[in-house]
Amino acid sequence: MQISGRNKITGTVTNVNPGTVNSEVEIETPGGDKIVGMITKSSQESMKITEGEQITALIKASSVMFIKE
Amino acid sequence: MQISGRNKITGTVTNVNPGTVNSEVEIETPGGDKIVGMITKSSQESMKITEGEQITALIKASSVMFIKE
Amino acid sequence: MQISGRNKITGTVTNVNPGTVNSEVEIETPGGDKIVGMITKSSQESMKITEGEQITALIKASSVMFIKE
């Protein structure tokens, strides 16, 4: 399966914070970067996203901004 | 300065690919993850984003999906 | 493979319009709805997206607005 989204970053789930209709999921990459995503609670539940497992963050290039100090 | 976007990931610029009104910028994190962003060409030029320098990808949590194998 | 994005709509590629760094891809669903996506030219090329083939539009729920007449 190919997905056009250019950013696929794998990490370990370090936190799952369910809300009412959205859930916040955090992963930590092997390099130590944290990525937080807000997905629908229904997806978080149906995918049974659980702390400690490996999942991949999928981010469209058009959603990425850059900061320069 | 505080920015509400939850994902701030720093890396080295490994590629700058200017288009007509958009430019593709790629960074590599210390952990080896690549992040590609599509920003306006005007921002890429005014920020003088150049290969080899350190910049930070800024990604809103609501833009992040997750994939589970 | 599970993807948290809630909207997965399959259709036939009816148009591929490559730009400089982005490419516009249009699909038509069996029900006759057209969906246009703007993806990076690099993804369009690496995925060899071609007119006439079946692909699936992936859209995050947080990207969807609603209009009521």
Next chain:
Amino acid sequence: MQISGRNKITGTVTNVNPGTVNSEVEIETPGGDKIVGMITKSSQESMKITEGEQITALIKASSVMFIKE
């Protein structure tokens, strides 16, 4: 009224799931495709979005990714 967003897909509201500040709204198109959107609860309430009525999903082309099996 013209709106630049390229994807306008009409369907029947099949589910409204209000959260605290966001609400999940699902429509089904005549062709049988389901589209789920996450909008603010305030918009869902002010627009009185109700099951059974016809509304149109509005999606920017830059929010659409593609998957190829």
Next chain:
Amino acid sequence: MQISGRNKITGTVTNVNPGTVNSEVEIETPGGDKIVGMITKSSQESMKITEGEQITALIKASSVMFIKE
């Protein structure tokens, strides 16, 4: 017509910068704020967006971040 997107800000078109598949459009609000949008070239052309006319920027609440000095 009601649109769930919470931010509708009207201004005068001050610049139209067409690219290959995307076009950059800038408006200035009566209060002097500038808003730049990147829309598909096809929409910019079909809507005949022209300098000097009044149009309205439509922005989903989930696309807005905040900065605090």
Next chain:
Amino acid sequence: MQISGRNKITGTVTNVNPGTVNSEVEIETPGGDKIVGMITKSSQESMKITEGEQITALIKASSVMFIKE
């Protein structure tokens, strides 16, 4: 610090509406335009966003659509 996002609009916080995992924040610009953003509750709390203070809405150009009457 430079940020590639093209739209930076400053205003006074007129409302903060915390949800479970997201919070709705509204500002009013000097010109009288209202901008509503949906950010994670964690950011709203860590940034101590409070009614009456000045903050800046940051919006990517690719998130902006246009409406023409």
